[in-house]
Every structure is written in structure tokens, then in C-alpha cells.
Amino acid sequence: MRAANETQRINIFQLVKQINIVEIINRYNIVELKKRGRRWAARCPIHDDHSPSFVVFPNGTWKCFGCGEHGDGVDLVAKIFNLELIEAARMIARDFGIEVNKPLSSASRRKIMQQAKKREKERILCERLDKAYETLSLLVRTINYSLAAGGYQAHCDLAGLLHKVDYYEYLVECLLSSNAEIQMMALNSFNREF
Numbered sequence: 259m260r261a262a263n264e265t266q267r268i269n270i271f272q273l274v275k276q277i278n279i280v281e282i283i284n285r286y287n288i289v290e291l292k293k294r295g296r297r298w299a300a301r302c303p304i305h306d307d308h309s310p311s312f313v314v315f316p317n318g319t320w321k322c323f324g325c326g327e328h329g330d331g332v333d334l335v336a337k338i339f340n341l342e343l344i345e346a347a348r349m350i351a352r353d354f355g356i357e358v359n360k361p362l363s364s365a366s367r368r369k370i371m372q373q374a375k376k377r378e379k380e381r382i383l384c385e386r387l388d389k390a391y392e393t394l395s396l397l398v399r400t401i402n403y404s405l406a407a408g409g410y411q412a413h414c415d416l417a418g419l420l421h422k423v424d425y426y427e428y429l430v431e432c433l434l435s436s437n438a439e440i441q442m443m444a445l446n447s448f449n450r451e452f
């Protein structure tokens with residue numbers, strides 16, 4: 259009995275993980291998100307936040323840089339509505355029309371495992387895209403700063419630097435594209451360069 263419950267429990271979390279965290283936040287009116295590059299930001303719904311310290315990442319997790327709380331969609335719903343994790347997962351599953359009480363056939367179990375694998379791959383890709391975006395944005399800011407300060411003269415030629423910053427800005431735009439092919443092209447260029 260215990261093993262069966264455990265299996266069902268795991269499946270609820272796997273099922274709920276497939277739901278986009280932004281949809282969860284919007285559905286329960288937890289907070290009003292604003293798009294910031296590849297992320298979303300808002301004033302933290304957990305602590306008394308005067309600036310938008312609450313960040314939702316493309317990999318489906320969130321973190322508040324004010325109070326330090328972090329987690330995934332289930333963790334957030336559990337915190338906001340003061341629920342156990344399993345209760346939060348059940349509520350989300352119910353509200354998003356996912357059947358959790360029905361015993362799963364081996365076919366749908368396979369499908370869930372495949373989807374979980376696919377999401378894991380997507381999560382890894384998201385992290386790589388995010389890292390490339392962070393690195394390039396920082397480089398663009400640094401180069402622009404040193405150009406403005408005139409500090410470039412000692413190190414390298416101005417034309418080369420301008421070319422680089424243009425190229426990096428272009429890659430940043432591509433990383434933010436909604437077209438997956440353009441994103442991959444930019445990610446590959448980034449990996450070749452760094």
C-alpha cells in the first residue's frame with residue numbers, strides 16, 4: 259500500500275511539473291509578472307517587497323532575491339495558500355484538469371516518463387540559453403562601459419571592440435527570439451566563442 263501511494267505521489271508531482279509555472283502564477287493571481295529578458299519579475303508575494311525581487315526563471319523555478327525563498331510551482335502555491343506540498347500539487351492538478359486519482363495505464367505511464375525526459379532536456383537547454391544570455395549581456399555592459407570611460411585605448415583597438423559588442427548584442431537578441439532555430443544558432447555561436 260505504501261509503495262502504491264509512493265508511486266502515485268511521484269506521478270502527481272511529475273504531472274504537475276508539466277504545467278508552465280507562469281500559467282500557475284497567473285491562474286491563482288499570485289502576482290503580476292513582468293517579462294525581463296528570458297525571465298519574469300515581480301514584487302515578492304511572500305515578503306513585504308518594495309522592489310521586484312521575485313524572479314521566475316525559464317526552467318520553471320523561482321527565487322526571491324529579497325527574502326531568499328525559492329522553489330518550483332508547487333512550492334510557491336504551497337507557500338501562498340499555506341498547504342502541504344502534496345495538497346498544492348493536488349490542487350494544481352485538479353484546477354488544470356489533470357486526473358490523478360485514476361490508476362495510470364502503462365501506456366500513459368510511459369507517456370509521462372517520455373514527457374518528463376523531454377522536459378528535463380528542455381530544462382537543460384533553458385539553463386544553457388540562460389547562461390549564454392547572462393554572459394553575453396554582462397560582456398555587452400562591460401564593453402559599453404569601458405568604451406564610455408575611454409579605457410579601451412590601452413588594451414585593444416576601437417574597431418575590433420565595436421565589432422565585438424555589435425556581434426554580442428546580436429547574439430543576445432537571437433537568444434531571446436521565439437524561433438528555436440535562431441536560438442540554437444546563437445547558442446552554438448556562443449559555445450564556439452567561449
Ligand SMILES: [Zn+2]
Pocket residue numbers: 302303304305307311312322323324325326327
Ligand atoms: Zn521575498
